[in-house]
Amino acid sequence: MEILRYFIGRYRAQTVLVVFCIVLGGTLEGIGLTAMLPVVNIALRETPSAPASETAEPSTLGAAVDRVLEAVGLEPSLLVLLPIIGILYWLKAGVILFANRQVGYTVARIATDLRLEMLQAMMAARWSHFTRLRTGSAANALATEAQRASTSYEHMAQVCGHLIECVIYLCLAFMVSIPITIGAAAAALISLTGLHQLVRMSNRAGSKQTKYLKSLLTQVTDSLQAVKLLKATGRESLVEPLLESDTVQLNTALRRRIFSREALRAAQEPVLITFLIVMLYVLHILGTPAAEILLLAALFAKTNSSANKLQRRYQQSITEGSALWSMREMIDAATADVEMMPTGASPTLEQGVDVRDVRVELDGTRVLDGASFSVPAGKITALLGVSGSGKTTTADLIMGLVRPDAGEVYIDGLPLGKLDLHEWRQLIGYVPQETLMLHDSVAKNVSLGDPKLTPKDVERALRDAGAWEFVSELPGGVDCSVGERGMRLSGGQRQRIAIARALVHGAKLLVFDEATTALDPESEAFVLAAIEALRGRATVLAISHQPALRGVADRIYRIEDGKCTEIEASGSSDRAAS
Secondary structure (H helix, E strand, O other), X not given: OHHHHHHHHHOHHHHHHHHHHHHHHHHHHHHHHHHHHHHXXXXXXXXXXXXXXXXXXXOHHHXXXXXXXXXXXXXXXXXXXXXXXXXXXXXXXXXXXXXXXXXXXXXXXXXXXXXXXXXXXHHHEOHHHHHHOOHHHHHHHHHHHHHHHHHHHHHHHHHHHHHHHHHHHHHHHHHHOHHHHHHHHHHHHHHHHHXXXXXXXXXXXXXXXXXXXXXXXXXXXXXXXXXXXXXXXXXXXXXXXXXXXXXXXXXHHHHHHHHHHHHHHHHHHHHHHHHHXXXXXXXXXXXOOHHHHHHHHHHHHHHHHHHHHHHHHHHHHHHHHHHHHHHHHHHHHHHHOEOOOOOOEOOOOOOEEEEEEEEEEEOOEEEEEEEEEEEEOOXXXXXXXXOOOOHHHHHHHHOOOOOOOEEEEEEOOEEXXXXXXXXXXHOEEEEOOOOOOOOOXXXXXXXXXXXXXXXXXXXXXXXXXXXXXXXXXXXXXXXXXXXXXXXXXXXXXHHHHHHHHHHOOOOOEEEEXXXXXXXXXXXXXXXXXXXXXXXXXXXXXXXXOOHHHHHOOOEEEEEEXXXXXXXXXXXXXXXXXX
16 A cells, blocks of 8 residues: 555645545445335335235335435435436536546646656756666656556555445445345455455566566667667667567566456456355345345445455556656655755856866776866867876866865866856856757757747857858758757767857857767868867867867867876967967
């Protein structure tokens, strides 16, 4: 019942309203069934061939119903009782419709709340959390696990409804015959306990389904990202073996889940029929009046039916509930890794950035050890070094994604730890090595959907990035789709659009992380020209392991063995002379 406690704790008002409606609906149906007893008695009395024993005095419950009708001034006749029964069942239908509508609304809200909670937790987490996160797992949680988790609420609400129905039916049955009702309840409990093993099987299958579906979708996501490499090298056949194990395991889990569900459904009907046969036989031997036998048969049939539905819904709830716990695990992990955001003074970047004696250890490895360098405002600073030397870590330090174990980063002489980190990041434009491209238009890739940006802002950024010429020649211009991960564009074109994205907000600091890597000489020249054109308009930190940046940089540092050493920029003396 952990799932029920979870949902009641978070959606108390909605759940209370749903349960109230279910209780009201069950009560109305119970009253309607009770009103059927005098109807049956009347029908038996009016039947010419009815035995005297069946047309004698009304039963205890029947007499009680007659007294209630007389107390409200109604005659216990067919003309009075039948319309009352019809009205009660229509009222019950309306109440249950309202309850089911509320359940549906709550299911939709739960899925939305889970998705938003996960997104908020992920966006608030530290950068190190994302370095460990598998994209496929997150996508699976947002797409499928959220929906499955919300569906478990629907099943659990139905469990509560069927449980309430069972209680109401048993209460009415107690009013007819206490010994028979106790015996029937005991027999039903035994049958439900015997079938519970199938519920446990379904629970185990649901947990495995969640596990292997998450793994499978993660593998699929990774494979699709590498599809060009695989097809270009004729190795697309390698994808199937990678996915085969998870696919087979997922299929096995689904088959077990289906078997347990169908076995439960198949076993419930013969159990119900056997139970009714035994009960009717016992009632006949005890000489129970025919009207009460019919009412008890109807009540026990409904009780057993509700109990069976309760068991099936419970089975489905715990099966889908495994997705809830999987998603909660991811949300809790992100929440525990929340990033602390200082809210100090507002940064301006009028003088520059200074990195002083920083030491950084990542996963037990010392990446930076007493590194120091300066990035003057309005100038182009290059940070060179071999792969793995700590260049990207240094950029992460300046952007506040990583905090140093010793030393500090200063912005205009103020420690980064004492500035408003969110405001500082809003002053930064970042061009990563692996260019992010949405499967959308050029304009959307530049603005990222920011409603504050206008088409003129997008055009200005594209012009400043040296991308306007080729963009204007595309079919549809800025409205042209770039394709999946920008595959309709060349590497140089994608990089210039990424530069435009960094420029569109009017960033004061532009960080280029291996911006010219894997580009042909012509594309590299375009990117370098775009970087050089930014001198005096923005502060630029360009990171690379290639020497091409020397020709455009005002200041160059080489990072090696965790330390930074300044080297002469080849073009700096010419620019100083001019």
